[in-house]
Amino acid sequence: MRVLGIETSCDETAAAVVEDGRRALSDVVATQIDVHRRWGGVVPELASRNHVVQVMPVVDEALSRAGVGPDGVDAIAVTSGPGLVGALLVGVQAAKALAAAWGKPLVRVNHLEGHLVAAFLAETAPAFPFLGLVVSGGHTSLYAARAFGEYQLLGHTRDDAAGEAFDKGAKLLGLPYPGGVAIDRLAREGDPGAIRFPKAIVKGADLDFSFSGLKTALLHHVKKHGVPEGRGLADLCASYQEAIVRALVEKAFRAARRLQFDRLVLSGGVAANSRLRAAAAARAAEYEGMSVFLPAVKLCTDNAAMIAVAGTHAYLRGERAGPELNADPAWRL
């Protein structure tokens, strides 16, 4: 079966056609990064307006790249939360209109479930159960994934998300938005051991994360020493990135060992980070029997193929959304 996915929760307008929940026949993403960069972050009103302009052309492009017409689509899946309410509404309204016009069933998808199941689009898909770490601009959450549609939240961030730590840190250093990409690039030339940052780990509450202290430490460092140039900036980026990565890897593997998971799936925009990918793979190699699934970078950042995967299984479970479907900006998974 083929599902058309539509995603507009933040600053990416995306549509994709996925076959049998496993193969992306097309995966179109129109990013608004250039629109928001001059403001240093996502401006919700601008995001909504750009989604309005982009959503239908992006859907058309997804169908044409997949080589199918509306008749070749069995269902439509749309992200209805969590995210920016105005942004979500554009995708939800478009999906409802298409479902009505084409006479196709509609299913709603939680954006975080999309991230969790993005790994099923890779050649080697994980099997259930697995431990899923969603690390993105708005979330840092560990889930026990037992089956499609069955997820248990094990821990989450108490304050900033890992992506926010990257983005806010980059802003402090005068680097362009999105900060994670800029820090990742600069950090490649730097020494991760150059500056010692506090461990971004919550004591006691075992599987929760906290990144605001790290951001404050960077602020103090910059106030005291200024923003360095050249090699110094690379060292600072590498050290800051290392503190974030260490916290993520340590928590994820601690949870995996304690709860006896032998599969760990990383996803979300921060899972595109080259140091996090290398550190997770290296740690897995140390633990015999532990498999780490790292979806391709394009599947880690926001896309609609992952929404179509989650939507396929929701559809197969019999879930349907009607014309009353609304955006649910704070929908918890």
Ligand code: ATP
């Ligand atoms: P959410 O899924 O929580 O709604 P989101 O919609 O903002 O978040 P994602 O595409 O999932 O979007 O993630 C974007 C985040 O990923 C940004 O914070 C960005 O800085 C970060 N990011 C992207 N690439 C990298 C990278 N290479 N290294 C670190 N962070 C990265």
Ligand code: MG
């Ligand atoms: Mg985004």
Ligand code: FE
């Ligand atoms: Fe996302």
